[in-house]
Amino acid sequence: MKPEILKGRIWLVTDSSGERMDDIDTDMIFHNRWLYITDVKEMGRYAFGNTEGWEDFPQRAREGDILVVGRNFGAGSSRQQAVDCFRALGIQAIIGESFGAIYKRNAINSGMPLIEAPGIFEAGLKSGDVVEINIRTGEIKADSLLFQARPMSSVALDIYHAGDIFAYAEKLEMKHQ
Amino acid sequence: MPTIVEKVFQSHSRDRVEPGEIIWLNLDVRTARDFGGPNVVKHLREHYNGNYLEDPKKTFFTFDLSVPAKTIKYAVNQQICRDFAEETGMHVFDVDQGIGTHVLMENGLVLPGSTAVGTDSHYNILGAVGAFGQGMGDTDIAFAFRAGRTWFEVPETMNINVTGQHNATARDVTFAVMRELGSKGALGMAMEYYGDAIERLDLAGRITLASQTTEMGGIIGFIPPDERVLNFLKERSGREVRPVLADDDSNYVINKEIDVSGLEPLVALPPSPTNIKPVSEVGDVEIDTVFIGSCTNGRFEDIEAAARVLKGHKVKKGVTLKITPATREVWIKTIKSGVLDILMDAGAVVLTNAGCGGCAEGMCGLVGDGEVEVSTTNRNYPNKQGPGKIYLASPETAAASAILGRIASKEEVNE
Numbered sequence: 001m002k003p004e005i006l007k008g009r010i011w012l013v014t015d016s017s018g019e020r021m022d023d024i025d026t027d028m029i030f031h032n033r034w035l036y037i038t039d040v041k042e043m044g045r046y047a048f049g050n051t052e053g054w055e056d057f058p059q060r061a062r063e064g065d066i067l068v069v070g071r072n073f074g075a076g077s078s079r080q081q082a083v084d085c086f087r088a089l090g091i092q093a094i095i096g097e098s099f100g101a102i103y104k105r106n107a108i109n110s111g112m113p114l115i116e117a118p119g120i121f122e123a124g125l126k127s128g129d130v131v132e133i134n135i136r137t138g139e140i141k142a143d144s145l146l147f148q149a150r151p152m153s154s155v156a157l158d159i160y161h162a163g164d165i166f167a168y169a170e171k172l173e174m175k176h177q
Numbered sequence: 178m179p180t181i182v183e184k185v186f187q188s189h190s191r192d193r194v195e196p197g198e199i200i201w202l203n204l205d206v207r208t209a210r211d212f213g214g215p216n217v218v219k220h221l222r223e224h225y226n227g228n229y230l231e232d233p234k235k236t237f238f239t240f241d242l243s244v245p246a247k248t249i250k251y252a253v254n255q256q257i258c259r260d261f262a263e264e265t266g267m268h269v270f271d272v273d274q275g276i277g278t279h280v281l282m283e284n285g286l287v288l289p290g291s292t293a294v295g296t297d298s299h300y301n302i303l304g305a306v307g308a309f310g311q312g313m314g315d316t317d318i319a320f321a322f323r324a325g326r327t328w329f330e331v332p333e334t335m336n337i338n339v340t341g342q343h344n345a346t347a348r349d350v351t352f353a354v355m356r357e358l359g360s361k362g363a364l365g366m367a368m369e370y371y372g373d374a375i376e377r378l379d380l381a382g383r384i385t386l387a388s389q390t391t392e393m394g395g396i397i398g399f400i401p402p403d404e405r406v407l408n409f410l411k412e413r414s415g416r417e418v419r420p421v422l423a424d425d426d427s428n429y430v431i432n433k434e435i436d437v438s439g440l441e442p443l444v445a446l447p448p449s450p451t452n453i454k455p456v457s458e459v460g461d462v463e464i465d466t467v468f469i470g471s472c473t474n475g476r477f478e479d480i481e482a483a484a485r486v487l488k489g490h491k492v493k494k495g496v497t498l499k500i501t502p503a504t505r506e507v508w509i510k511t512i513k514s515g516v517l518d519i520l521m522d523a524g525a526v527v528l529t530n531a532g533c534g535g536c537a538e539g540m541c542g543l544v545g546d547g548e549v550e551v552s553t554t555n556r557n558y559p560n561k562q563g564p565g566k567i568y569l570a571s572p573e574t575a576a577a578s579a580i581l582g583r584i585a586s587k588e589e590v591n592e
Contacts, residue, residue, distance in 0.1 A: 078314050101330075101365055108199075108328070109316060153199035154192075155328040165316065166224040169323045 002161050006093050006113065007132045008066040012125060013073075016053050020121045024051060024069065025076035026103065030085045043081055044088030063090030066131060068120060070096070074103025083107045093133055095120055095140065095149065108156045109165040115140070117149035135160070178424040180334035181399045182367035185309045185421055189292050196333040196430075204235070206286055206293035207321040208277055211240040212537075213296030213314070215254040218261045220319035231325030233266040237286075239277025239295070240270065242537040244530055275504030275531030276472050278302045278310065279384070283506055285414025289402050290421035294321050298391055299472050299555065304368075304398045305380065305387035306406055307420055311397070332367045332396045335431035339372040341438030346482070347382030348474060348553070348571035350374055351389050352443035356453040357435050363395030366430075369423060370400045374437050380406050381476035388473040388555055392450045442586040444551075445569035448559050456574060456586045464549045465565075466497045467579040468535045468542040469572050474553035475503030475531075477510045479572040484516045486576035486587045487523035493582035498525040499542050501534030523580075536562065551578040 015021050030043065031050040037043055047061075048054035067086065073096045074082055083106045086094065093113040097120060107114045113135050123145055125131070132141045138151035152160070162168035179187065183194050192200035209217045221229045230236050238258045246252035255272070262269045270280050278300055281287045289307035294300065296318050303310030311329070313321070321327045339354065368390065378386065383400045390398040402410070402420045410418045442456040469475075469483050480500060492498045500520065502508040508531045511517050517528060527541065534541035535554040544550045544565025553575050557567035568584055577587040 080314075080316065104330075105317070109320075155199045155201060159328075165320050166220070169225065169320055172324055 004136045004157075005132060005134050006066070007130065008064045008092055009062065010066045010068050010095075010125060010127060010129050010131055011057070011061070012121070012127045013054070013067060013069045020070040020097070021051075022071040022097075023075050024073050025100075026074055026079050026082040027076060029074065029082040030079065035079065035081065037081070040084045040088050042088070043085040047085035047089055058089060061089045061091065064092050065090070066133070067091055067094045068096070068125060069094060070121065071098045073097075073099050074107075075100040078102045078106070080106050080110065083110050083112055087112055093135070095133065097121060108159055111160045111162070111164040113152060113160055114156070115149045115152065117147065120147060120149065123147050178427045180367065180427045180429065181307070181369055181401070181421055181423050182309065182332060182334055182397060184423075185290050185292065186329070186331055188290060194331055196331050199328055199330045201326050202292055202329045203326045204294055204321055205291045206235055206237070206281060207318065207325075208237045208239050208281070208293070208295035209258070209315070209318050209322075210238070210277055210296050211242050211244070211251060211255050211258065213318060214238050214258040216315035217296070217319045217322060218257055220316060221322060224319070225323050228323070230265050230267060230322055235325065236267045236322055237277075238262055238267070238269045239274070239280055240272045241274075241276045241532045243540060244272035244532040246272070247540070273505055273530070275502065275507070276475065276533055278472060279475070279503045282306055283413060283504060285410055285416070288410055288414060288416070288418050289407075290419075294318060294327060299388055301390045301395070301397045302384060302388045302472055304390060305383040305400055306410060307399055307402045309397055312391075332365055333430040334367040334369060334428070335363060335433060336429040337368055337370050337433045337435065339370065339374040339435045339437055341374055341436050341440070343374070343437050343440035345437075345440040345442055346571040346573055347378050347385045349440055349443050350378070350382075350437055351386045352445065352453050353437050353440055354386070354435055355389060355393055355445075355451050356443070357433065358393045360392065360449060360451045361394045363390070363393040363398075366395055368395050368398040369429075370398060375400060376403060379478065380409055381478035384476060385473055385479075389450070392555060442571060442574050444574065444584060445557060447557050447566045447568065450556055450569060456570075456584060459568075459584050462549065462568070462584040464496065464551050464568075464578055464583060466499070466544065466548060466550045467575050468499050468501070468550060468552040468554065469575050470499075470501030470503065470542070471533065471535045471554040472503060473555040474572050475501060475507065477502070477507045477514075477516075479553065480507070480511050480520075481514075481516050483572040483576035484519040486573050486590060487525070487580065488519050490523055490580045490590060492524040492579045496579055496582050497527075498523075498579045499527045499529070499534070500525060501529045501541055502531045504531045507531060551575045551584060
């Protein structure tokens, strides 16, 4: 079993004036000029490479960090790289006001915990805070904060524990034998 | 009470089916085309070590994009799929068969209440027979091949009631719905269609309407099957066929009323399928070429409707008219019924093999810089089918435009 309580330093994804950034699309997260890259490890250095003010994120992010993003994060194309680039940097979870439907599908399939937390930007968090997420219950704790996000679905938890959708299918095979 | 999508999901899942819940969904059919197929094979070979298919009898390749292969890349990819199919015992609907989703319906492989996924963003066209269909990427489809199921978030349902008498076509009814809903009107939702203007649609017309679900942001658009559709499916599948219907008090989040009384022919102008205007208001738009076909309007009824307009007329000098039947069955019927003679007498230049011509690069119906096309396909986004401009229209409007060399309704042909 992988941990269901994740603790890490957060990055609140805001613009230069500190406002929440909504509708960040997959071309801002991982621009199509880097789509030729097939090695996931290589993808990290281009994460947020086309998001104004966040181009140096790959140099500043540390393994185990947690992203907190605005509404409709990951809108647009179906590219898996927009999830994989964060996995490559060791980002352990993404908390968001809401997510694009295909982005959500890709994240769940690759075992990246996505926590839907409408209202999280009004909870008083700031970049650098350390939070603890219980991905099964949806509870997010910080210093004096307790925020109730949506629990991860049992399907998403199954795939998370297996590693990704492919590893999950291998487990099915074990069960059949 | 549950809506159609909730009933279909519940009969294919052990999880609790409620809007917003993510559930495991058992799949009756899973397919890949000649574009996504080779990647599906690659994922399966990389990850699943010989144990590739949950059930080869429910798993198919459908070649419809470049048929027969027009590039070496496609030839190589199709052969990768054929070799894999031979090894695993799954069936290939090969380059002669036509558009995959249509082939599934013609072969009775999807029925009301069935669940099916494939690598085609218009897979929800299966709502035309009351089945749940969903397009997905190659990773998801590889998992579906292997596991026989997939996960899905249960969508909310909107009820669309379309009523009123008119003399326009199924495509025009479809445009009328899209004009009302716009490109995001059904975002993330299941739709159910009702009303006398829907009940009158034959299977071809239902296919036209269901094919535009994606262009309105929808997950699936169910058209509850009538006797004609049920009889067709019964004959094709050799099985008893029962519709999955909603209840009177099903739980709809939105109820939409659309009045199509006196509907006149409509077109979608560049740059998007929801940029819709009456033909009578587009003014004098000269055209270079016309395409009739695609999963939206490539049935025999569509080609026959175009032939009725063209009969006794000629395609205007300098204009080309290209026709791609949706499937081999339609192709044969077009040739043998005499419809082909009418088309040829009118000066139609091409009848291609059945498939995704008009949309897919590598078949037929792409447009060069400055070229203006009237097309019965489903998307006219910039550069989607080449740098030219594409106006979407019904087969009748497309045929009339071919005769007059400008965007025109069929009423204008005999004036």
